[in-house]
Amino acid sequence: MKIYETRTAPNPRRVRVFLAEKGIDMEYVQLDIAAGDNLSPEMRAKNPTTKIPFLELDDGTCIGETMAICRYFEEIHPEPALMGRTPLEKAQVEMWQRQVEFYFMLQVGMCFQHTTGYFKDRMNPIMDWGVEAGKNAAAYMKQLNQHLADSQFLVGDYFSIADINLLCALDFARVVKIKPSDEYTHLLRWYGEVSSRPSAKA
Amino acid sequence: MKIYETRTAPNPRRVRVFLAEKGIDMEYVQLDIAAGDNLSPEMRAKNPTTKIPFLELDDGTCIGETMAICRYFEEIHPEPALMGRTPLEKAQVEMWQRQVEFYFMLQVGMCFQHTTGYFKDRMNPIMDWGVEAGKNAAAYMKQLNQHLADSQFLVGDYFSIADINLLCALDFARVVKIKPSDEYTHLLRWYGEVSSRPSAKA
Incomplete structure (x- = not known):
């Protein structure tokens, strides 16, 4: 099997870090x-x-979407579990990974696409919305x-995978100059801990 | 346990249909x-x-996010499985449910929020973006x-839950006048089949 990706983009890194954690x-x-x-x-x-x-996959079946790819590997290679170990923990991981996606990563991504015009050959950027999405992410x-x-x-x-997603989203957010202020000491403590794991280099 | 919801909103309906399918x-x-x-x-x-x-939950623990709530019930009440039965099927369900969310339901939701001003007391609607998001959903x-x-x-x-999500998203999309054109015969065939299941009334 193989993964088609772009090394510098944030979503592929989520998968690479996930696979690195699983070895x-x-x-x-x-x-x-x-x-x-x-x-x-x-x-x-x-x-x-x-x-x-x-x-x-080797038979030619293709699976898109970062989290669907991770789900596949969580199922065929369960240890270490990165999507939760009990029903409640699985729900809590899904809650946090989705909140990170919807309220931060997606907002950063739209800020990037709508303010930089990076994909303007294939979409219609709305600058005002890009600015607003960046504010949402910062908030x-x-x-x-x-x-x-x-x-x-x-x-x-x-x-868990929620931490992986936040790590990759925070690192990508620097491209649009969104980063935790010095007063966010708990978020910065977390960032220091997660970004120093060997998998963060993936 | 109990669920806090708003009867007429699209995300709560996703959970109600999911629970109805599981009885x-x-x-x-x-x-x-x-x-x-x-x-x-x-x-x-x-x-x-x-x-x-x-x-x-009865101990006061709260779980937000529609899909995290569904994940909890999939774990504690596995039959009938609505999130896949094999590793590949689980990945395919997650792929489709996310594509429906990101490329349709989320676009419809942003079209609604940004063109109607429904939540203008708590967000800054950008009309041009709402119009664009509606075009994305239609496409x-x-x-x-x-x-x-x-x-x-x-x-x-x-x-699967991917079908539930698309059903609820398509029904909600009518609020912003987005609906399948008559030429989308396969989508309409699917809609007829899924919307006639007893769970669709939930």
Whole structure:
């Protein structure tokens, strides 16, 4: 099997860190999304949404969407569990990973796309919305900081895919100059801890 | 346990349909989100994001995010499985449910929020973005229609939470006048089949 990705993009890194935590080796195929490698007829046949990363199994079956790829590996390679170990923990991981996605990562991504015009050949950027999305992302960091005052990781003392997603989102957010202010000491404590794990280099 | 929700909103319906498919009875507490019931100090203490629905367990633990609530019930009440039965199927369900969310439901939601000003007391609507998001949602229906030409449900012949999400998103989309055109015969065939299940009334 192999994963088609773009090394510098934030979503592929979520998968790479996830696989590094599980100790899974993978073959990666690089696509230059700025040049439109992902838009070719061959790639669209494999991956109609054209979003990266996507996983191609040995029989040619393709799985798109970062979290779906991670789910596949969580199922076939359960240890260490990164999506929760009990029903409640699985729900809490899903809650936090989705809050990080919807209220931070997605807002950062829209800020990037709508303020930089990076994909203006394939979408219609709305500058005012990009600015607003950036404000949404910045505001959510306050909630994260409050939560992490009493919690080692996003879900108590359990390191999970929610932490991986926040790490990758925070690092990507620097591209649009969004970063935790010095007063967010709990968020910065968390960042120091998670970014020093060996998997963060993936 | 109980679920705090707003009967007419699309996300609570996703949970109600999911629980109906599993045959799980639930106590629901109605919150008037237009009046800001969800923004009270008491509700913020339970559910800091203020988004509905959220689940409160008997010990007071609260779980927000629609899919996290569904994940909890999938774990404690596995039959019938609605999130996949094999590793590959679980990944395919997650792929489709996320594509429906990101490329359709979320776009419809932003179209609603940014063009109607429904939440203008608590956000800054950007009309141009609302219009654009509506176009994104409408465009994605073409991909859905193509996919459903060869597939009974979103994941082959397996009815899943991805179908529930698309049903609820399509019904909500009518609020902003987005609906499948008559030429999307496969999507309409699917809609007829899924909306006639008893759970669709939930």
